[in-house]
Amino acid sequence: MSHSAPGRPPARPLSQTDRTRHRRLREQGSLDRSDLDTILAAGFVCHLGVTVDGNPLVIPTVFGSDGTSLYFHGSVAGRSLVASPTAEVCVTVTHIDGLVLARSVFEHGVNYRSAMIFGIPRLVTDPEEKWAGLRCLTEQATPGQWDYARQPTRKELAATALLALSLDEASVKIRTGAPDDADTPDAELGLWAGVLPLRAHWGDLEPDPTLPAHITAPPHLTNRQGVSAFPS
Amino acid sequence: MSHSAPGRPPARPLSQTDRTRHRRLREQGSLDRSDLDTILAAGFVCHLGVTVDGNPLVIPTVFGSDGTSLYFHGSVAGRSLVASPTAEVCVTVTHIDGLVLARSVFEHGVNYRSAMIFGIPRLVTDPEEKWAGLRCLTEQATPGQWDYARQPTRKELAATALLALSLDEASVKIRTGAPDDADTPDAELGLWAGVLPLRAHWGDLEPDPTLPAHITAPPHLTNRQGVSAFPS
Numbered sequence: 001m002s003h004s005a006p007g008r009p010p011a012r013p014l015s016q017t018d019r020t021r022h023r024r025l026r027e028q029g030s031l032d033r034s035d036l037d038t039i040l041a042a043g044f045v046c047h048l049g050v051t052v053d054g055n056p057l058v059i060p061t062v063f064g065s066d067g068t069s070l071y072f073h074g075s076v077a078g079r080s081l082v083a084s085p086t087a088e089v090c091v092t093v094t095h096i097d098g099l100v101l102a103r104s105v106f107e108h109g110v111n112y113r114s115a116m117i118f119g120i121p122r123l124v125t126d127p128e129e130k131w132a133g134l135r136c137l138t139e140q141a142t143p144g145q146w147d148y149a150r151q152p153t154r155k156e157l158a159a160t161a162l163l164a165l166s167l168d169e170a171s172v173k174i175r176t177g178a179p180d181d182a183d184t185p186d187a188e189l190g191l192w193a194g195v196l197p198l199r200a201h202w203g204d205l206e207p208d209p210t211l212p213a214h215i216t217a218p219p220h221l222t223n224r225q226g227v228s229a230f231p232s
Numbered sequence: 233m234s235h236s237a238p239g240r241p242p243a244r245p246l247s248q249t250d251r252t253r254h255r256r257l258r259e260q261g262s263l264d265r266s267d268l269d270t271i272l273a274a275g276f277v278c279h280l281g282v283t284v285d286g287n288p289l290v291i292p293t294v295f296g297s298d299g300t301s302l303y304f305h306g307s308v309a310g311r312s313l314v315a316s317p318t319a320e321v322c323v324t325v326t327h328i329d330g331l332v333l334a335r336s337v338f339e340h341g342v343n344y345r346s347a348m349i350f351g352i353p354r355l356v357t358d359p360e361e362k363w364a365g366l367r368c369l370t371e372q373a374t375p376g377q378w379d380y381a382r383q384p385t386r387k388e389l390a391a392t393a394l395l396a397l398s399l400d401e402a403s404v405k406i407r408t409g410a411p412d413d414a415d416t417p418d419a420e421l422g423l424w425a426g427v428l429p430l431r432a433h434w435g436d437l438e439p440d441p442t443l444p445a446h447i448t449a450p451p452h453l454t455n456r457q458g459v460s461a462f463p464s
Contacts (some may be wrong), residue, residue: 045326045328045342045344047279047292047324047326048290049279049281049288049289049290049322051283051286051287051288054283054286054320055283055320055350056281056283056289056290056320056321056322057288057348058279058280058281058288058290058322058323058324058348059324059348060324060326060344060346062342088286088287088288090281090287090288090289091290092279092291092292094279094292096277098435098438099373099374101374101377101453102381103381103382104381104382104383104384104388105366105370105381105382105383105384106382106385106388106392108370108373108374108377108381110277110294110373112292114292116289118287134337138337138340141331141340142331142333142428145340146337148423149334149335149336149337149423150335150336150337150418150421150423151336151337152336152337153338160338178438178440178441178442179440182440182442182443186382187442191380191382191447192439192447192448192449192450192453193439193440193443194437194440194443194449195437195438195440196374196434196437196438196453196456196457197434197435197436197438198432198433198434198435198461199433199434199435200430200431200432201430201431202429202430203428203429203430203431204429205426205427205428206330206410206426206427206429207425207426208410208414209410210414210419211424211425211426215422215423215424216424217424217426218424221333221424221428224428225428229430
């Protein structure tokens with residue numbers, strides 16, 4: 001994944017608002033909508049930030065994204081989100097790609113891809129959208145699983161609060177590549193510098209110990225063993 | 233990593249406050265201080281939640297923990313944190329261990345280890361603590377690197393704002409193991425159920441392209457190649 005080419009506006013720019021304008025480490029900001037889509041598509045867990053009694057609360061939770069909205073469970077922050085879905089949230093999705101090991105401690109950093117989405121989530125009440133949103137959320141983590149597993153009953157649907165957050169206001173930051181101090185006097189120190197990459201992949205399936213031996217895993221799960229997670 | 237044994241109070245219990253008391257999915261809460269320590273020790277990136285103009289902001293950033301405090305850079309949220317270090321923050325550290333694939337979509341979940349720390353961060357001004365805190369932060373991500381790389385100059389130290397957050401108020405949640413629907417009628421559906429584990433490890437070092445060929449990587453970095461990241 002690379003930054004937008006300098007001087008060339010991205011084909012589908014992200015909107016710029018007071019919150020999404022990059023103030024710091026400007027070179028790491030991306031205004032390319034496709035970078036947002038790629039970062040979201042590569043993940044399935046976000047960190048949801050809400051304000052409770054005036055104080056921040058950051059909750060890890062699963063999400064699904066259909067390119068327009070980000071769906072997540074309304075129950076994660078207790079009843080507060082569903083009871084007052086007029087409150088702003090910040091949803092952050094981060095993939096860590098490696099450690100940036102510079103000549104000086106001061107220049108050390110992390111290669112990463114991160115998206116922040118801001119807005120007021122909407123409680124999904126339309127039955128068709130709720131079905132589609134839950135499907136999106138399930139398929140984001142495990143493609144093929146929605147059609148394989150038992151789908152929700154009416155009672156289960158009613159017991160699930162689903163929230164949708166528009167992707168309209170988002171901020172994307174990406175850092176890739178080598179350290180930035182190759183052209184400083186520190187390069188004369190004779191120290192090694194570079195990147196220690198972090199890799200993630202899906203391991204071997206672990207059957208439920210109670211599962212009868214004749215029940216084998218379906219191809220959409222066996223095919224995933226050994227495959228990279230969070231691809232860029 | 234496992235839950236505390238039922239009925240037996242942990243040796244070093246975490247404090248219980250209104251914010252850290254587990255209301256939801258109670259079985260996933262841990263009150264064991266050693267679980268907090270292990271989760272923090274296994275990571276180096278947290279999601280920092282702050283309130284800016286009344287709205288939540290969730291920022292991924294590196295941290296270090298010495299068992300008493302969590303250290304992070306004060307610059308990450310712009311000037312707001314350093315200018316007003318009287319504001320509450322929530323720092324969340326999450327490790328994702330796998331997908332929990334149940335018989336029904338409704339029972340799907342994630343195996344994870346997560347810690348939330350609440351409090352008002354303190355700007356570190358004492359030079360010795362600042363040095364130790366920055367060392368802690370660097371060593372958490374890359375053990376051995378503080379003594380290998382060029383350490384901060386007085387000017388670099390002055391340009392770095394370091395914040396310390398006490399670990400006194402924390403909430404830990406852990407989920408491990410198989411899906412929970414083995415003893416429901418869904419077990420009769422004949423569907424595969426179990427866990428798809430997520431593994432992370434450090435890859436092969438990637439030297440800075442400008443690095444002279446005779447500069448080889450030190451053992452504390454070469455030894456890390458292929459090693460598991462975020463161990464439980």
